[in-house]
Amino acid sequence: MKTSRKNFITTGITALLAGAGVSKLMAENSFSMPNTSNIDVANNDEKYWQTIRQLFPLTTDFIYLNNGTMGPSPYPVIEAIKKGMMDSDQFVNYGSVDKTLEKLGEFVGAKSNEIAFTHNVTEGINIACWGLPLKRGDEVIMNTHEHVGNALPWLNRQKLHGIVIKTFTPSLTAAETLKSIEALITKKTRAIAVPHIPCTQGQILPVEEICKLAKSKNIFTFIDGAHGPGMLPLDLHKMGCDVYASCCHKWMLGPKGTGFLYVRKDFQPILQAYFVGAGGDDAKWNMMVNPPVMGNYADSAHRYFGGTQSLGLYKGIEAAVDFISNIGQQNIYNRINYLGKYTQDALLSFGDKIELITPTEQQSRCAVNGFRIKGVESAKFNQTASENKIRIRIVPENGLNSLRISTHIYNNTSEVDKLMELIRKA
DSSP: OOOOHHHIIIIIHHHHHHHTTOHHHHHHTTOOOOOOTTOOOSTTOHHHHHHHHTTSOOOSSSEEOBTTTOOOOOHHHHHHHHHHHHHHHHHOOOOOSHHHHHHHHHHHTSOGGGEEEESSHHHHHHHHHHHSOOOTTOEEEEETTOOHHHHHHHHHHHHHHOOEEEEEOOOSSHHHHHHHHHHHOOTTEEEEEEESSOTTTOOOOOHHHHHHHHHHTTOEEEEEOTTSBTTBOOOHHHHTOSEEEEESSSTTOOOTTOEEEEEOGGGTTTSOOOSOOTTSBOSOOBSSSSSOBOOOBOSSGGGGOOSOOOHHHHHHHHHHHHHHHHHOHHHHHHHHHHHHHHHHHHHHTTGGGEEEOSOOOGGGOSSEEEEEETTSOHHHHHHHHHHTTEEOEEEOGGGOOEEEEEOOTTOOHHHHHHHHHHHHHO
16 A cells, blocks of 8 residues: 555654664764654645755755656665675675566556666667568668767668668647657557656657557557656656656656666567577577577566676665655655646746746756746856855757756755846856
């Protein structure tokens, strides 16, 4: 049974800290137990979220508004990583990934045998991109706001194998975006490879509708899901994609250097495995016969990853899922959406001074806002923000030369207000 938000406030925070053995961390960092008494649990109650903020080791001398690049891990995740590493090193415990696969699969709405562990989104995209059988002239639909991690693997296949990449620019509404994709489809279209949420401006693409459209035309769907898990409630089976590549170090607030690749079970025989290792086959490989034989691929997504795994990092993934689940993914989405809307409204209040490049449509926006300050170089303002101890992100990709703000549950409106004051002075 999921813990309610009210119960989490009164008991969950203490349990997370004590259960993860954070007492030593608190002592070493002059960190005191959050005071959860007399807290109103109404939506976006700042006392509640200030209490959550105390679970992060973020320093108080700068404002971090760049979760879209990397999410800081809370103390329970940090301690779980440490405990897992100590367990591995003290007792030479190799550990098992089964529990982590099960928990992660449940978290994203998939079966554990459809999840392959990776180190990051880029690795997962490469596995998927190179595993799809394509021939010269086959078409792949992408968008003009791709992150380098999704762009380069497909561009490399275009360079080496002669596939054809066709692009669209996300529109201001989900319906218009869907029409732009449909207009590019031909008899040669084999795949649609797009981000769930483009890193440049945080627009939520209508991925469920995209997948439905693709399926109706026998086209495969590859989703760059770097910004999905931890920000949005996910059900990959309901989404209907064939592949979803993601990471645990952004909105999931998990260990850096961890990610996962979802490959729909009945798509696994189609997506060729090239990088294989221990656990990737049915254990029937044999070098003692002539000629040596491999056997069959594992009857799961384990065919896409293998070899020695990090017990500490996987314990951290489990702790990250628990942390989010204890607060409630819907509660987190509500808070993130609230801060995103607050930021967007503040930017719009400047009128012509700001060029907002993130849609205002409710279903297409959430935690990330992209913008330009008219008459001000983005690189110059980014430097100004840094000098004032506010971290945002400059977006040089594809010549956009814009700025990006991305907020998470450890942020608050006063931090956004301080950035807006800098914009006002720019």
